[in-house]
Amino acid sequence: MAEMTSAGPAGLSRRQEEEAFYHEAALNATWTGTRLMIGILVSAIGCFIFAFFYLRSLNSHNDWYPAGFTGPKQWQGAVIMALIVVSALLQSAGLTQIKAGRRGAWLGAATVALVLGVVGGALQIWQLTVLPFQPGASGFASVFVGTQPVIIALVLGTMIWLEILLVRARGIPEISFVEQPPTFAEAADVQRFQASLSALTLFWNFVALTELVFWVLFYLIH
Amino acid sequence: MAIETEPGTTQHPGGGQPAGGAARRPWWMRPAIHTGLIGAVIGYAFGHWLGNLIASGYQQVGTSDQNDTAIVLGYLFMVIGWLAGLGVFNDLFKQMAGRRLAEAENGNGPGGLAQYFRFHLDHKVVGIQYLVGMIIYFCTAGLLAMGIRTELLSPVHHVFSSATYIEIVGEHGTMMMMLMTSVILGPFGNYLIPIMIGSKRVAYPRLEALSFWLTPAAFMILLSALLLGGFHMGWTGYPTLSIQDTSGADAYAFAFGLMGISMTLAGFNILVTVICYRAPGMRWSRLPMFVWGILGTAVMMALAAPVLSGGMYMLLTDRTVQTAFFTDQLGGSTYLWEDVFWFFGHPEVYILALPGFGIVCELLPVFTRKPLFGYKVAAAGMIGVTLLSFFVWQHHLFDSGINPDMRPLYMLTTEMISIPTGFIFLVGMGTLWKAKIRFTVPMLFCFAFFFNFLIGGISGVFNSDAPADVTEHGSFFVMAHFHYTIMGGLIFAFMGGCYYWLPKMMGIKLNEKLGYWHFWLMFLGFNSTFMPLFAVGWLGQPRRVFEYALRLQTLNDWVSISSYVLGFSILLFVINFVWSTVVTRVRETGNPWESRGLEWQIPSPPPAYNFEHVPVVLSGPYEYGSEGSEPVADLNPPVGVLAAAFSGSETARAEA
Amino acid sequence: MAAETQAATPAAKAGGPNHGLRIFLIWIVLALAADLVLWFVLGPHIPPGRLGSAAQGQQFDNNVMIAMSAPVLVLVLVYFTYAIVVWRRRPGDDADGPPLHGHSRIQALWITVTSVMVLSLAAFGTYELIVPYGAGGGEGPSPIWNPPGAELTAAAQQRPWAPGHVLVVQVIGQQWRFTYRYPGLGGFETTELVLPVNTMIQFDVTSIDVIHSFWAYQLGVKADANPGVDNVAYTKTQHLGRVTVRCAELCGLWHGAMFNYGKVVTVPQFQAWASSTSVALADVTKLLPPYSTTYDPTEIAHLGPVLQKLGLTGAGGGYYPPQDPSQP
Structure with a gap:
């Protein structure tokens, strides 16, 4: 974003000046908004984590995870979690590529990340249809069945965002990622794209972390 | 899920390109409320069909003859259809298809009355939409309260059946508690915050507009509970009662959860706007108190409302796919609900109080012609209330048997919250010192706010005391207490705000004579309604009963008759509102209150984009009485000032 | 309190009447009068009375808080009234007021006083x-x-x-009745709440359907009846009298009709009542599930006939069909 100063703020007309001002504000808003949204989602997801530990510690009628209860299949959980986490890592790696000016490398990594994410989400939906227990079979079963759709919505929602960025990246000439574009509008475009991409990467890593946390909760410690 | 649209990153603020092709189609082809309704009907039919397809074989459905899955899916797709019909998703799909968005977000759309029936991205339009919506919701819920009071005229003769009575109680409570959370943040927050901080726009106009358009959906869904047999568990929806209840409980949980999302989005947008879009010179120490109040509200909304939505979602899964979050014999616990619900529920009541604090702090300096006394104390009070509000929720559960040994802690935090609340009184009293009070209608409402909130606050100390709360909990005492804080605080402040800001928002002043009548009837009616209820509660009448002790009939009748006076005063307000804004339309374009607020330095109603140029704020908003104090802002700063401010912030960021 | 320094400082600087002193004097007279009246005249009649030790404690609590909050209430009201009367704008005066931005000593004093009050209330x-x-x-x-x-x-x-020991009374909430079980007296279950005087009572409150709240008003007892939870509350009966029991948590259609009356009797009367009731209900007691601190509604579905024998036509421990509530 340091390119902006090279244009020399003093030489801007009033309208350009205001555009630059609100452009700057929009970049800040993306940064702030993403972190705030993560806070909001921590609050929402915290509700389910709270339910997990609360019901687990209460264990009313010894029905949190009764003897003989069959949980979800270990391999399913591991595969889904791995898909999402790998997807997030790929996207993070891709981000360093595009920051270094290599759009193509990012496009490739992000496309794979998108596919992995969508497959991960789809697998979770499929897993819900083949569960070896009824939703109300135990406290654990309730929390599991209740939480999964929330995570699925998070994963697929983030994938829509990634898809939008993939499509948008096509409209930006590759050279713009390497050097300062000639016009203010183009420069602003690239900067907004980059801000959004950084935000997405952070967000996707947050979702992957959520997935990881719930994998630990549901498959390791239940 | 909302963030992926990233509106902030795809618009050119200040860009004045003409609206896209959509504007050229005939009106009935363009998305508006009618297409939304069509979408809702189609969506409901589809969702209901889908739910029947999925769940009609469930044993639960067979035995109870009610398919909650079909109803909940119906509501879900109804909301999706409603939003799709309004055109909410158009921009999302455009972005997914890689097309650029039209940049007609802020005042560039088609004007006139029609814009208020559209998914409109101008924060001023959204503010007016909220204002009208909130008045409608408030009056609906208020009418239900009249119904409650009518039933309570007699302990033995009944107007309603016990079922209808409980339905009315639940509808009244839920509608007020879920929709009135936005009664100030929605209209005044959305409309005025950007102007007060000197911004031409908000951070996320689409989310802001979405937050409004979810409210009519939530309102209609909540009302539709009556068609499904109502719900019989009050606004708190305690399981297992809410699990065994009729399908109306689906409507309750869905509407409340949906409103949770709306609150989250509204709070999110306001927060980011205030953090990122303040004009140059608008330091935190110059922020108007109203902005501080709304900021605190937004924090609570953004962090507490998601928990509400989560809890409502759990209730819905318990009722549809038969999870057992709240069923004790199957590994769940009703305590889980009580904790999750009140973790939201207590910040919620401060969501309902802080905007009122903000309004009175904003209005007092104007009508006392003095600076606000103790600006920092007031801001600290609001921040303190915001933070503490997350640590008090179990005082609703003193007698429930949850963590009984934690009661001293929650008693302490609850009583501590009266310290920052007391700051507002310090500020108010200090501001009145040697003032030149102008007794306008808004100022009268401010005085009433202090009177009511004083009683509400002091009775709150009684409730926070765990031993005394044993008697007061669940009685009319508590009911009177929170009506004093919410109705007496929030709604009085809202009314004050209406009289104060309508000249700004609509360019029209409300009739003053009717305003005085409205105020006095409302103030006297309100106190006459709720003051005796403290006694009624103390004398042993629990809430939500339709039969009570014969000896309490005199008090109850007094209350019921007063409540009709109160209702009539609200009717006067509505008449005044309609009369002044539709019939007489007395223009008021200047600064009738001689306020220093930034919002009053521009014409009324504000032009598109609020300001011709981004203003540079020069001094605080409450500098009354100081000789030669600077004007509040330079509305036409020389070229280069903005760039200097902006490059300064950029360097700071680069260094960071 | 806070008014005292308000009296001293800002007014002293300006000429004219000493507003602070006036407000202080009005306040101290009214506050004293209010406290005396409230404590000595109203105090003994403050709910919930003195039948139970818990009730008496709550009455004392309420009185202490009334005595503490009355001066605050009076202070704010006196101040506002004074401001409205004295500091109103005179016709034709369009000038602004004095530019006072704050007063650090008054602010500090206010914060200190309110904090001390609040913390002492919490400790109390x-x-x-x-x-x-x-x-x-x-x-x-x-x-x-x-x-x-x-x-x-x-x-x-x-x-x-x-006699002389803690009496355990189990309160079972169900839509829409409370029943009482006396485990120490043979475990019979009855719809009557009868208690001996001068005895520490332990209420074990539970529910077999939804959440109720057992509110024995004159005893000063309120405890939520949660399904699957034993919620214990204590009070000591202090003299003879009648007890109103109401449900204080919305529990469905007939929540408003969920009340009955209990009584506190002498110990011999109580013992006589207990033995006669125990005999009268012997055949019912045999059918009851063994005494337990909580009951599972799915395990005691057979309780229906028992409850009918007791004169109940409520839910009988099962979930009721909400479409057709039965009138109690």
Whole structure:
């Protein structure tokens, strides 16, 4: 974003000046908004984590995870979690590529990340249809069945965002990622794209972390 | 899920390109409320069909003859259809298809009355939409309260059946508690915050507009509970009662959860706007108190409302796919609900109080012609209330048997919250010192706010005391207490705000004579309604009963008759509102209150984009009485000032 | 309180009447008068009365808080009234008021005084909560503030009761009745609440359907009846009298009709009542599930006939079909 100063703020007309001002504000808003949204989602997801530990510690009628209860299949959980986490890592790696000016490398990594994410989400939906227990079979079963759709919505929602960025990246000439574009509008475009991409990467890593946390909760410690 | 649209990153603020092709189609082809309704009907039919397809074989459905899955899916797709019909998703799909968005977000759309029936991205339009919506919701819920009071005229003769009575109680409570959370943040927050901080726009106009358009959906869904047999568990929806209840409980949980999302989005947008879009010179120490109040509200909304939505979602899964979050014999616990619900529920009541604090702090300096006394104390009070509000929720559960040994802690935090609340009184009293009070209608409402909130606050100390709360909990005492804080605080402040800001928002002043009548009837009616209820509660009448002790009939009748006076005063307000804004339309374009607020330095109603140029704020908003104090802002700063401010912030960021 | 320094400082600087002193004087007279009237005239009549020790504690609590909050209330009201009368704009005066931005000593004093008041109230409330064994509120299944001789397990509760000991009364909430079970007196279950005087009572409150709240008004007891939870509350009966019992948590259609009356009687009367009731209900008692601190509605579905024999036509321990509520 340091390119902006090279244009020399003093030489801007009033309208350009205001555009630059609100452009700057929009970049800040993306940064702030993403972190705030993560806070909001921590609050929402915290509700389910709270339910997990609360019901687990209460264990009313010894029905949190009764003897003989069959949980979800270990391999399913591991595969889904791995898909999402790998997807997030790929996207993070891709981000360093595009920051270094290599759009193509990012496009490739992000496309794979998108596919992995969508497959991960789809697998979770499929897993819900083949569960070896009824939703109300135990406290654990309730929390599991209740939480999964929330995570699925998070994963697929983030994938829509990634898809939008993939499509948008096509409209930006590759050279713009390497050097300062000639016009203010183009420069602003690239900067907004980059801000959004950084935000997405952070967000996707947050979702992957959520997935990881719930994998630990549901498959390791239940 | 909302963030992926990233509106902030795809618009050119200040860009004045003409609206896209959509504007050229005939009106009935363009998305508006009618297409939304069509979408809702189609969506409901589809969702209901889908739910029947999925769940009609469930044993639960067979035995109870009610398919909650079909109803909940119906509501879900109804909301999706409603939003799709309004055109909410158009921009999302455009972005997914890689097309650029039209940049007609802020005042560039088609004007006139029609814009208020559209998914409109101008924060001023959204503010007016909220204002009208909130008045409608408030009056609906208020009418239900009249119904409650009518039933309570007699302990033995009944107007309603016990079922209808409980339905009315639940509808009244839920509608007020879920929709009135936005009664100030929605209209005044959305409309005025950007102007007060000197911004031409908000951070996320689409989310802001979405937050409004979810409210009519939530309102209609909540009302539709009556068609499904109502719900019989009050606004708190305690399981297992809410699990065994009729399908109306689906409507309750869905509407409340949906409103949770709306609150989250509204709070999110306001927060980011205030953090990122303040004009140059608008330091935190110059922020108007109203902005501080709304900021605190937004924090609570953004962090507490998601928990509400989560809890409502759990209730819905318990009722549809038969999870057992709240069923004790199957590994769940009703305590889980009580904790999750009140973790939201207590910040919620401060969501309902802080905007009122903000309004009175904003209005007092104007009508006392003095600076606000103790600006920092007031801001600290609001921040303190915001933070503490997350640590008090179990005082609703003193007698429930949850963590009984934690009661001293929650008693302490609850009583501590009266310290920052007391700051507002310090500020108010200090501001009145040697003032030149102008007794306008808004100022009268401010005085009433202090009177009511004083009683509400002091009775709150009684409730926070765990031993005394044993008697007061669940009685009319508590009911009177929170009506004093919410109705007496929030709604009085809202009314004050209406009289104060309508000249700004609509360019029209409300009739003053009717305003005085409205105020006095409302103030006297309100106190006459709720003051005796403290006694009624103390004398042993629990809430939500339709039969009570014969000896309490005199008090109850007094209350019921007063409540009709109160209702009539609200009717006067509505008449005044309609009369002044539709019939007489007395223009008021200047600064009738001689306020220093930034919002009053521009014409009324504000032009598109609020300001011709981004203003540079020069001094605080409450500098009354100081000789030669600077004007509040330079509305036409020389070229280069903005760039200097902006490059300064950029360097700071680069260094960071 | 806060008015005192307000009296001294800002007014002294300006000429004219000493507003602070005036307000202070009006306040101190009115506050004293209010406190005296409230404490001595109204105080003895403040709810919930003195039938139970918990109730008496709550009455004392209420009185202390009234005495503390009345001066605050009076201060604010006097100040506002004074401001409205004295500091109103005179016609034709369009000037602004003095530019006072704050006063650090008054602010500090206000914060200190309110903090001290609030913290002392919290300390007082904690004392009043712990010493009278939870002050009549529900304390969950294993209360940590319990009187000597409290019986916390089902086995201990079934040991025969003798006068002078803690009497365990199990309160079972169901739509829309409370029933009372006396484990120490043979374990019969009745719809009558009868208690001996001068006895520490332990209420074990539970529910077999939805959440109710057992509110014995004159005893100062309120405890939520949660399904699957034993919620314990204590009070000591102090003299003879009638007790109103109401449900204080919305529990469905007939929540408003969920009330009955109990009575506090002398110990011999209580013993006579207990033995005669025990005999009268012997055949019902045989059908009851064994005494336990909580009951599972799915396990006691056969309770229906029992409850009918007791004169109940309520839910009978099962979930009721909400479409057709039966009138109690």
